[in-house]
Amino acid sequence: MQRDRTSRGGSGRQNGGITGNESEGLYTSNYAGSNSNTGGSGGGGGRVHRGASGRGRSDRRLGGGNIGGGGRRVGGLRGTSANLPHTRPTTGGDLDGDLDMGEKKKSFNPYQRPGRSSRTGPATHSISTDDDFIIFVSTTGNNIGTDSGLDSFLTRKADMKLNITNLIIKSTGEQRIMESSNRSAAPRLASSASTIDSIRTFIRSRHNDGFLNLENMSADPTLRSASIIPPGGKASSSQIGAVIMKAASELFPNVKTISLASNRLRSMQPISAITQFFPKLQNLSLQDNNITYLKDLEYISGPKKLTDLRELILLGNPLRDRAIEKSKDDFSYRSDVTKLFPSLTMLDQTPVVATKISFGLDDIAVVEKDKAALPVPIKGNFYDSPGTQAMVQEFLSSFFNLYDNNRTALEAMYDSSATFSYVAELSLSNFQRLKGLKGDRWDNYVKGSRSLSRVKELDERTKRIHVGNTAIVNQGILTLPQTKHHLDDASKVCVDAWQTGGLLPAICIYIMVHGEFEEVNSSQHASRRPIVKSFDRSFIIAPAPPNSQASLHGWKCIIISDQLIVRHYNGSKAWEPESDPSAPTPVAVGLSAGIAPNGAAAAAAPGVQGVQPDPLQTPMAGITPDQHAMAQELQRQTGLNYPYAVQCLSAVAWDFAAGVALVNQERANIPADAWQPPRF
Amino acid sequence: MAVALKAHVEHSSHGADQFVELYYKVIDTQRPVLNRFYRENSAILWNGNPYQGATPFSEFYNKLSASEHTVNAYDCHPLPTSTDPSSPGSMILNVVGSVKYSNEPTTRQFSQSFILSPDPKDGSFFVWSDCFRFV
Numbered sequence: 001m002q003r004d005r006t007s008r009g010g011s012g013r014q015n016g017g018i019t020g021n022e023s024e025g026l027y028t029s030n031y032a033g034s035n036s037n038t039g040g041s042g043g044g045g046g047r048v049h050r051g052a053s054g055r056g057r058s059d060r061r062l063g064g065g066n067i068g069g070g071g072r073r074v075g076g077l078r079g080t081s082a083n084l085p086h087t088r089p090t091t092g093g094d095l096d097g098d099l100d101m102g103e104k105k106k107s108f109n110p111y112q113r114p115g116r117s118s119r120t121g122p123a124t125h126s127i128s129t130d131d132d133f134i135i136f137v138s139t140t141g142n143n144i145g146t147d148s149g150l151d152s153f154l155t156r157k158a159d160m161k162l163n164i165t166n167l168i169i170k171s172t173g174e175q176r177i178m179e180s181s182n183r184s185a186a187p188r189l190a191s192s193a194s195t196i197d198s199i200r201t202f203i204r205s206r207h208n209d210g211f212l213n214l215e216n217m218s219a220d221p222t223l224r225s226a227s228i229i230p231p232g233g234k235a236s237s238s239q240i241g242a243v244i245m246k247a248a249s250e251l252f253p254n255v256k257t258i259s260l261a262s263n264r265l266r267s268m269q270p271i272s273a274i275t276q277f278f279p280k281l282q283n284l285s286l287q288d289n290n291i292t293y294l295k296d297l298e299y300i301s302g303p304k305k306l307t308d309l310r311e312l313i314l315l316g317n318p319l320r321d322r323a324i325e326k327s328k329d330d331f332s333y334r335s336d337v338t339k340l341f342p343s344l345t346m347l348d349q350t351p352v353v354a355t356k357i358s359f360g361l362d363d364i365a366v367v368e369k370d371k372a373a374l375p376v377p378i379k380g381n382f383y384d385s386p387g388t389q390a391m392v393q394e395f396l397s398s399f400f401n402l403y404d405n406n407r408t409a410l411e412a413m414y415d416s417s418a419t420f421s422y423v424a425e426l427s428l429s430n431f432q433r434l435k436g437l438k439g440d441r442w443d444n445y446v447k448g449s450r451s452l453s454r455v456k457e458l459d460e461r462t463k464r465i466h467v468g469n470t471a472i473v474n475q476g477i478l479t480l481p482q483t484k485h486h487l488d489d490a491s492k493v494c495v496d497a498w499q500t501g502g503l504l505p506a507i508c509i510y511i512m513v514h515g516e517f518e519e520v521n522s523s524q525h526a527s528r529r530p531i532v533k534s535f536d537r538s539f540i541i542a543p544a545p546p547n548s549q550a551s552l553h554g555w556k557c558i559i560i561s562d563q564l565i566v567r568h569y570n571g572s573k574a575w576e577p578e579s580d581p582s583a584p585t586p587v588a589v590g591l592s593a594g595i596a597p598n599g600a601a602a603a604a605a606p607g608v609q610g611v612q613p614d615p616l617q618t619p620m621a622g623i624t625p626d627q628h629a630m631a632q633e634l635q636r637q638t639g640l641n642y643p644y645a646v647q648c649l650s651a652v653a654w655d656f657a658a659g660v661a662l663v664n665q666e667r668a669n670i671p672a673d674a675w676q677p678p679r680f
Numbered sequence: 681m682a683v684a685l686k687a688h689v690e691h692s693s694h695g696a697d698q699f700v701e702l703y704y705k706v707i708d709t710q711r712p713v714l715n716r717f718y719r720e721n722s723a724i725l726w727n728g729n730p731y732q733g734a735t736p737f738s739e740f741y742n743k744l745s746a747s748e749h750t751v752n753a754y755d756c757h758p759l760p761t762s763t764d765p766s767s768p769g770s771m772i773l774n775v776v777g778s779v780k781y782s783n784e785p786t787t788r789q790f791s792q793s794f795i796l797s798p799d800p801k802d803g804s805f806f807v808w809s810d811c812f813r814f815v
Contacts, residue, residue: 331686374781375743378814379728419757425776427752451753452693453700462689465757496725496811503770503797503808504759510772512793512811536791536815538774540759561757563774567815570789574814577728 196247198226203248207255212248215261215285231270232263232289242273249277257283261313265289268299275305282308288316294336301340311346312337320348332458377578384498392497392511395541395557400485407477412549414469414559415542420476421465422564424449441531444481445566472562482520492516494575499639500540507639508560511539516569536565620646630656638663688758692771695805696756699796700775704749707741714741723809746782749790751775759795770797770808776815791815 202222206213217223217230231241248255258281260271265286274281284306291297291314300306314320314337323333334352338344344352383389402409414420424445449455450464466476487493494514499507519531541557544550550558619628623646631645637660640648645659652658706713718724718734731737756773773794780787792812796805 329683329686331683331690335690374727375740376726376729382725382728382730384730417760421755421757423753423755423774423776425753450755452696452755453751453753458686458690458693461693462686465689467685494813496728496813498723498725498809500795500809501721501723503795510795510809510811512791512813514791514813514815534815536774536776536793538772538793540772561759561772563755563757563772565753565755565774565776565791567776567789570815574789575727
């Protein structure tokens, strides 16, 4: 009979459209009354024109038009001449009693606002009120959506309010029945167990005391006998998941645990309605499905979705199995999944270690005051003591000399557990753009750049930090382009450095360097101008242990941490000291200028200079002023805080040299709280 | 060993993510609360001006004009703690970006380097030291 135009939309795949079809494809709706709200005048058991009451009445079909989104031609609901149904409405209307949608070439959007209807011609029907109608609609392509979407769609097309009391949607290979949104209207078409009843029966059979077990739905006898293909099944409708979830939430709204195991689910889209109908869900099993990528979980994760989810099971999914096979542990997998579901306390039946870090801040109202932008002037290089300055200048000279000329030799300068990483930061200020910097080459930096704002996956973050002197030099530093640093020009470098106090096992010096370097690379000669880049580099250095590679090379320090950020060249004006007559500004000294005048102090103790003792420190009870001074000197040379300095000297009967020796000897055993915090 | 590294990376980078987001939000919109990130012995250096502890520093930043920070990139390294090497410890966190003060016409680039340490009471990170420079 009808050539099934609608098969175009389907082409063997159930796309959820409502299709007209040989023996099925009836879409009937009882149209009761108009211009009435739901539950209005015509509602209820009004006269029903039972032109086509059920399935299988093949002479009642309407020829297929396409209703769908996205660029399809909107075929009218008007049947083509070959497909006119034979029934006539009781009143009015045009020849075949359908709604004239007109043939349109524009793409049709069922959610268009009234007034932008795609109809062009005047309605060729007039449907008076108080009559019931059965409306046949046949569509292909994207389905219209929910039943309420269908309501409004038809309402718009009919140009009047429809009170739809019952919808039966059928399509190829499956029957789907959705309840109309007007539930107060009673009459159902008389038929044997409708699909929604089957679904309800099915749900009831799977519910037990707050637990809804929706596992292996494709083998379920209730669903099978009703020919309902569950979500995840081949040729299932895209709406079946939502229908099931909605029905389940109506029947058992307090369900806190749902299992969707063994449903061949890949993406969560088919069951995404779970977030809408069970927003307080606490336990979810997706065991033995086909979830392969983190992205597959996105339909049920995110802000405002399943915010109470405590327990999740993803065992038996490729996502988990492949991640574990790849990294030989489940660490990254667990990290990535718990990031998607921050409320989880149990994943795959293993507790989730809470890593939520809070700062305990309350929200306080914004207080904005307009003050002078810079309340203090910009000052130049900062060192917390001359000893620090000497040590740091010597270190930086040696380091950059090797970095420019002999990188392999750097291996001895890093600790065996040192860390190194680099970031290429490529945003340009307007000024930089004007200077034509956009064309600089950055390939060698970008590949391994560890900008945590961009690199989010744990595995990558771990890969891009290099640990240990060998890895740092071979996998990190040697892969970066050759450089030339000019540290002798003091204005082009800015250094801030101080001792870290008691934070780390030894007294370390923290250094922050800002400057620039030239890239030395034959392939870049073509540009004719040397390529200069700006950088910020932090170091944490510690005294070189005796007999270490570093001290054998005559270096006093080894590197614990080295973090480099390379940016487009931005000059050095930003740290140019502003003149401030009140403050005695330390003069910027170029790094090759050698030891500062107080260098003698540095020679007094091996290793790193001690911290500055507090000049206001009150002497401890029971010690003499001389002893107090000795304790403070011991502090200066070793970094102990005052109480421990006193304790140490007491232990050696106030023999200063013995005290120093004792500290150096016992350094590894000295507790963290014995050390002075950094003092400027 | 590899798992220990990953655990440290996870803890420190996760902490860095949260700290960066929160710190710049607070400094831009809730400046009075900023001192909660610092402690009495925090060492702060602002363009070469040193401040010892949260209180002197808050006197300073209360005079600083309202700010709007944009973070372009950040990176962090876990640092070995003095006690238990396997438990999550401190970290060094470097940030680069731009900042606009409300009564300056131009935006400035900045580089800020933190050493963060976990508060033994609740595991949240506080600032052990903070080095801020315009670059």
